[in-house]
Amino acid sequence: MLEIKNINARLGDFRLRNISLELEPGDYLTVLGLSGAGKTVLLEVLAGLVKPETGEINLDGEDISNLKIQNRPFGLVYQDMALFPHMTVRKNITYALKGKGLSNQEQGNKTLELARLTRVEHLLDRHPGTLSGGEAQRVALARTLASNPKVLLLDEPLASLDVKLRQELRELLKKINQTGKTIIHVTHDPMEAATLSKKIAIIEKGELIQWGKPEEVFRNPVSEFVARFSGIKNIFPCTFEKTSEKNGLFHGLTKNKITISCLDDPGKDAAHLMIPGEDIIVSKERLETSAINQYKGIINEIYYLNHGVELIINVGEIFSVIVSKRSVEKLSLAPGEEVWLSFKASAVKIL
Amino acid sequence: MLNDWRTRLILIAFSGIILLFIVAPIAGLLLRTSPAEYSTTFQDSEVTSSIGLTLLASMGATIIFGILSVPLAYLLARKDFPFKGLINGIIDVPVVIPHSAAGIALLGVISRGTWVGQAGEAAGISFVGGVAGIVVAMAFVSLPFAINAARDGFAAVPEKLEKAALNLGASPARVFFSISLPLAKRSVISGLVMMWARGLSEFGAVIIIAYHPMITPILIWERFTSFGLSYARPVAAIFILVCLAIFITMRVLSGKRYHVRN
Numbered sequence: 001m002l003e004i005k006n007i008n009a010r011l012g013d014f015r016l017r018n019i020s021l022e023l024e025p026g027d028y029l030t031v032l033g034l035s036g037a038g039k040t041v042l043l044e045v046l047a048g049l050v051k052p053e054t055g056e057i058n059l060d061g062e063d064i065s066n067l068k069i070q071n072r073p074f075g076l077v078y079q080d081m082a083l084f085p086h087m088t089v090r091k092n093i094t095y096a097l098k099g100k101g102l103s104n105q106e107q108g109n110k111t112l113e114l115a116r117l118t119r120v121e122h123l124l125d126r127h128p129g130t131l132s133g134g135e136a137q138r139v140a141l142a143r144t145l146a147s148n149p150k151v152l153l154l155d156e157p158l159a160s161l162d163v164k165l166r167q168e169l170r171e172l173l174k175k176i177n178q179t180g181k182t183i184i185h186v187t188h189d190p191m192e193a194a195t196l197s198k199k200i201a202i203i204e205k206g207e208l209i210q211w212g213k214p215e216e217v218f219r220n221p222v223s224e225f226v227a228r229f230s231g232i233k234n235i236f237p238c239t240f241e242k243t244s245e246k247n248g249l250f251h252g253l254t255k256n257k258i259t260i261s262c263l264d265d266p267g268k269d270a271a272h273l274m275i276p277g278e279d280i281i282v283s284k285e286r287l288e289t290s291a292i293n294q295y296k297g298i299i300n301e302i303y304y305l306n307h308g309v310e311l312i313i314n315v316g317e318i319f320s321v322i323v324s325k326r327s328v329e330k331l332s333l334a335p336g337e338e339v340w341l342s343f344k345a346s347a348v349k350i351l
Numbered sequence: 352m353l354n355d356w357r358t359r360l361i362l363i364a365f366s367g368i369i370l371l372f373i374v375a376p377i378a379g380l381l382l383r384t385s386p387a388e389y390s391t392t393f394q395d396s397e398v399t400s401s402i403g404l405t406l407l408a409s410m411g412a413t414i415i416f417g418i419l420s421v422p423l424a425y426l427l428a429r430k431d432f433p434f435k436g437l438i439n440g441i442i443d444v445p446v447v448i449p450h451s452a453a454g455i456a457l458l459g460v461i462s463r464g465t466w467v468g469q470a471g472e473a474a475g476i477s478f479v480g481g482v483a484g485i486v487v488a489m490a491f492v493s494l495p496f497a498i499n500a501a502r503d504g505f506a507a508v509p510e511k512l513e514k515a516a517l518n519l520g521a522s523p524a525r526v527f528f529s530i531s532l533p534l535a536k537r538s539v540i541s542g543l544v545m546m547w548a549r550g551l552s553e554f555g556a557v558i559i560i561a562y563h564p565m566i567t568p569i570l571i572w573e574r575f576t577s578f579g580l581s582y583a584r585p586v587a588a589i590f591i592l593v594c595l596a597i598f599i600t601m602r603v604l605s606g607k608r609y610h611v612r613n
Contacts, residue, residue: 047518048518049514049518068517069514069517069518070517070518070519070520070521070522070523071520072518074518075518075519076515076518078511078515080511082509082511082512082514082515084512084515084516084530085512085534086533086534095516095519095521095529096519096520096521098521098525099520099521099522099525100520143519144518144519146519147518147519147520
């Protein structure tokens with residue numbers, strides 16, 4: 001079990017503040033955040049490259065905060081791979097196997113095994129400068145796995161790869177994780193996080209904003225940042241009057257004077273309200289339903305996506321709604337068409 | 352701007368003048384020495400033993416002091432510590448002071464009256480008027496070339512590669528010998544070659560410490576002052592040819608550059 005307790009670190013003007021996390025063996029944690037949020041610094045603190053000012057890192061009950069870099073059971077794969085340019089791929093992978101009491105034969109066998117796992121066996125005699133981005137990424141992974149770390153730290157491993165290579169590496173990472181290896185994977189891509197992780201952590205300006213299972217974080221974002229970063233649209237800053245509660249509903253007023261009703265008490269004068277796009281119903285006429293929130297608007301744009309169609313609808317505020325292609329055809333939806341939007345007060349979440 | 356023919360003409364003319372400034376005296380010296388003079392001088396044992404002594408003394412200075420300076424170069428490239436700027440400045444002092452003054456300064460440390468000189472004598476090493484003194488004088492004036500080149504070479508090695516090696520479980524010593532040094536090799540060797548070459552040409556510091564045994568720059572000077580230009584020129588021409596041959600060979604052999612993936 002990996003416990004990260006109250007890590008504070010400073011790197012120039014940047015500060016990492018009070019980071020605490022807990023991971024079970026075999027967990028796959030994705031650390032999400034914008035560029036400069038502190039994701040890489042967190043990995044460097046764990047790997048021992050950056051010394052924290054305060055805090056503790058415990059692995060399987062042992063405090064490893066003061067262990068030297070070379071003695072930490074963490075294997076870091078850098079975003080730019082950091083392959084040794086003067087060594088062949090084979091020597092890069094074998095590097096971590098030296099000095100571990102293995103015979104040359106055993107080192108060779110292990111190198112070949114890792115090269116097969118990462119599908120780089122045909123590249124063993126090449127130098128890193130001649131490899132493509134995807135090949136170099138797989139070699140870097142094989143090299144780090146050779147050191148047999150208890151925790152694998154990956155810094156944006158898919159960032160520089162094309163769609164096909166991303167998919168291949170994603171599968172490889174899942175395969176490695178299935179062998180029981182704990183992985184901490186840093187990315188700025190919520191999709192990457194959603195498809196790979198058992199847990200995600202969101203970092204903003206050096207602080208851990210939220211962490212948990214992906215579905216929990218994406219369904220219940222604790223802040224506007226988390227929601228927007230998770231790709232969630234339809235977030236509106238609203239003001240609430242003290243007397244806005246009527247019939248068990250609370251009524252928030254958006255900047256453009258649209259009233260949105262919700263079930264939960266915002267508990268303050270201003271809050272961000274969020275409505276998941278899939279909870280919004282689009283119709284040509286006003287519906288007689290239990291949905292309290294109903295607005296007439298105009299379709300601004302229609303985007304055809306892999307998993308449906310996104311409608312951008314102006315009702316005074318701009319809403320994004322996901323519908324099926326069949327619905328678009330059935331309702332003859334097109335830009336400039338007038339439509340009604342409706343959603344229940346229970347679908348409205350307060351951030 | 353470079354497409355403008357007038358600009359290109361000026362660039363070519365200026366570059367040509369500078370190259371000519373370097374090449375013309377050397378080419379003139381080599382061409383004005385007749386084959387007979389070359390042949391006679393090659394057979395002059397005073398000349399050949401002097402060239403041998405010069406090459407070996409400079410190589411000795413490079414091997415002993417140049418290699419000893421590699422750790423300092425690494426420290427200067429990688430670590431921050433108090434007075435680092437001052438130390439960088441001190442390293443360049445031998446380059447900026449007159450070399451005869453450097454010789455006088457060294458004499459104050461290695462003459463027979465000093466404890467270094469006495470310790471040397473006790474060990475059978477004579478600095479003043481001895482090969483050891485020539486080696487020390489050559490090393491003193493040429494060491495900055497080796498240290499500066501090696502420091503720049505180490506500084507150019509991405510620190511990330513060293514950290515990656517540590518992360519893979521390598522000890523700091525292994526990281527130095529397997530990552531830092533091989534990647535800075537070209538600069539380190541280039542600095543050592545420059546140090547060796549600079550040592551070969553040293554005159555001012557060496558003549559103060561050891562007139563004899565005679566290194567070639569002193570032999571050239573002695574022949575010039577005692578017998579005139581025509582006696583000094585063939586020795587100078589042969590010494591230049593030997594130095595150029597070794598210098599070019601070592602440059603070619605000093606290794607290839609590696610592309611660091613970023």
